Amino acid sequence: MTYQFDFASLLPYWRDFAAGVWLTLQLSAVATVLGFVGGALCAIARADGPPWLKRLVGAYVEVIRNTPLLVQIFLVYFGIAVLGLRVDATMAAVLALVVNVVAYTCEIMRAGIESIHKAQIEAGECLGLNRRQIYWHVVLRPAIERVYPALVSQYVLLMLASSICSQISAEELTAVANRIQSDTFRSFETYIVVGLVYLALSFVVRWAFWGFGLLVFTRRRKLGTAL
């Protein structure tokens, strides 16, 4: 093997890399927050909604879980155009990621909700709590605590999967890399750098979620239970 590595020619592009990282983080953060809220609402609808809503959410979840993310992104991107709306690639990317992650969050949360024993809900009712209070204090809080590790995995995956948004030219990290490698002809080096950056991002994101978990789940912190 006589390949001559040349990372130096990538150095002038550090600002572009940084901008790509920033957009990747923004995409992921927005999709995570909206995905969490939307997923929780879908999970509640699927667990406790009227039959038509249960079926609707169920169908949505199955469609999303059984089609590739790339296809979903194209469908959202071109679908918006067909509707006659003008939305830039980044917005379309966020929307597609949200549509995707809501479905996965819904499934994870549903597992959490179903793990709460009926007797807990009964106890809440007997204390006079109303439905909303029961959902929040008795069902969702312990359910989220229970499935938190699965949610974190899903959101790290989401951050990594956001690289696919490069295909609709949303200028996140991978799209930036595609451009740089075609400018410099240093493809291997470019993707080594990008790979390492994603690796670092994953660790940072996991670490952030871990810290957030310790902050929110007081019991885990006090009892030293793994998160």
Next chain:
Amino acid sequence: MSAVVKLANVHKSFGPLKVLDGVSFEVGRGEVVALIGQSGSGKSTALRCINALETIEEGAIEVCGHAIHAPTLDKRALRLSVGIVFQSYNLFPHLTALQNIMLAPTCVKGITRKEAREIAMDCLTRVGLAEKAEHYPEQLSGGQQQRVAIARSLAMQPQVMLFDEVTSALDPQLTSEVLKVMEDLARGGMTMILVTHEMGFARRVAGTVIYMRQGRVWETLPGRDLDNPRTPELRDFVGSGL
């Protein structure tokens, strides 16, 4: 004495199985009534009907002025008057003992957290667990969890307390610490209906014992007379326990 809880000819089935077959009894203010009987005799179901956890098919139940059988029943208002403690404690696992007790007073009655904390600490003291306030359920023994569950009900200042086999999951030592708390409550004038297998406790504390069999009230007698039942069935039942 006016009745706080009144069941009149209550019928209830689970599918083809008749669980309550014309049950009637009354409980006056400050009275302690024990429901005893074999498993499947309908005593737990009767208790759950009083708190509208089960619906009835026929008859009438009145609790603290609420008509349980009426379609217009406001369940949440009913549950402000009635507290219930379950066999499996059902504490909320992610909250400390104190938070478990404070939850309903702050959410339902809308009192401030400071007041709720005072009430909660007071209730924990009554069940002898003030020093466990910051403990999570999993850090407590079964008996302690059950006492916290009693305190959680007490904090809502109910007029009637229901106990559904609250000591059935506990060993004799833990059972006695829970029974002591219940005895204190009874002495304090709380109206109590308890489903229990603790014959000694029923004899000592219950003013009235109701023996249920095949979904019916088979025999009603004062607790102190539990050793001299009239019906041969209750004699057998009490005898088998001794």
